Amino acid sequence: MDNIKNIIFDYGNVIFAIDFLRTQNALSQLGIPNVKEFFAHKGHNKLFDDFETGSITPAQFRDGIRKVANKLDLTDEQIDDAWNSLLIGVSGNNHDVLLEVKQKYRTFLLSNNNKIHYDWIIAYLQKDFGFNNYDDFFERAYFSQDTAMRKPNVEIFEMVLKENNLNPAETVFIDDSPQHIEGAKKAGLRTLLMDVHPEKLRNFLQLHKLL
Structure with missing residues (x-):
C-alpha cells in the first residue's frame, strides 16, 4: 500500500x-x-x-x-x-513484528474488549512475556470497554483519528471482521481484511507492502 x-x-x-x-x-x-x-x-x-x-x-x-x-x-x-475459553494467545513472534512495524509507522491498537477478557490477557502477558500492557508496542491502545463505543460504529474510528490527528487517507485499519472493515471505511480509513491466521501476520504485512 x-x-x-x-x-x-x-x-x-x-x-x-x-x-x-x-x-x-x-x-x-x-x-x-x-x-x-x-x-x-x-x-x-x-x-x-x-x-x-x-x-x-x-x-x-x-x-x-x-x-x-x-x-x-x-x-x-x-x-x-x-x-x-475464547482466548488462545499471542501468535508466533507477533510482538517482534509489532516492534518492527512501529519503527516505520505510527501504530495503534483498537480492540472490542471487556473487563473479564482484558484481565485475563493482562495476567497472561505478565506471566508469559513479563510486561504489563501494550505501551511498548503501540503509540496508544484503545479498548471498547473504556470508550463506551465499539466497532463497527463509525464513532470509535473517528475518535481514534481525531485524538491522534491522523489523516484517514494515510491510515490503514487491519481487522479480521468484515463488518468492522465496513465501519472503518465509513470513517474514510483505508482497510485490510486479515484473512489468514495471526501467526502469518508478518507475511500478511509483507504481502501488502507494509513491511
Missing part, C-alpha cells in the same frame, strides 16, 4: 489468536440454547455489546449468562472459564 503513515490494528485474530468455536462449545455446556445465534464471529446477543461498551459490569454480564442458560447456580468461575 502506498502513502501509509499510520496503522491501526485489531487484536483478536490479527495479533492474538482466538477461537469462537471453543467458546460456543463452552457456552453450550453451560446450558446456553441456540449458541451459534447467541455468540458468533459476525453477530451476537446484545449482552456482549453491552459488556464490550462498559454499559454493564462483569457481575451483570454473568447474571445475563445465568438467565439465558436458565441456571442461576452457575458460579462466577464457571462462567469466566467458559467466556475466557
Whole structure:
C-alpha cells in the first residue's frame, strides 16, 4: 500500500489468536440454547455489546449468562472459564513484528474488549512475556470497554483519528471482521481484511507492502 503513515490494528485474530468455536462449545455446556445465534464471529446477543461498551459490569454480564442458560447456580468461575475459553494467545513472534512495524509507522491498537477478557490477557502477558500492557508496542491502545463505543460504529474510528490527528487517507485499519472493515471505511480509513491466521501476520504485512 502506498502513502501509509499510520496503522491501526485489531487484536483478536490479527495479533492474538482466538477461537469462537471453543467458546460456543463452552457456552453450550453451560446450558446456553441456540449458541451459534447467541455468540458468533459476525453477530451476537446484545449482552456482549453491552459488556464490550462498559454499559454493564462483569457481575451483570454473568447474571445475563445465568438467565439465558436458565441456571442461576452457575458460579462466577464457571462462567469466566467458559467466556475466557475464547482466548488462545499471542501468535508466533507477533510482538517482534509489532516492534518492527512501529519503527516505520505510527501504530495503534483498537480492540472490542471487556473487563473479564482484558484481565485475563493482562495476567497472561505478565506471566508469559513479563510486561504489563501494550505501551511498548503501540503509540496508544484503545479498548471498547473504556470508550463506551465499539466497532463497527463509525464513532470509535473517528475518535481514534481525531485524538491522534491522523489523516484517514494515510491510515490503514487491519481487522479480521468484515463488518468492522465496513465501519472503518465509513470513517474514510483505508482497510485490510486479515484473512489468514495471526501467526502469518508478518507475511500478511509483507504481502501488502507494509513491511
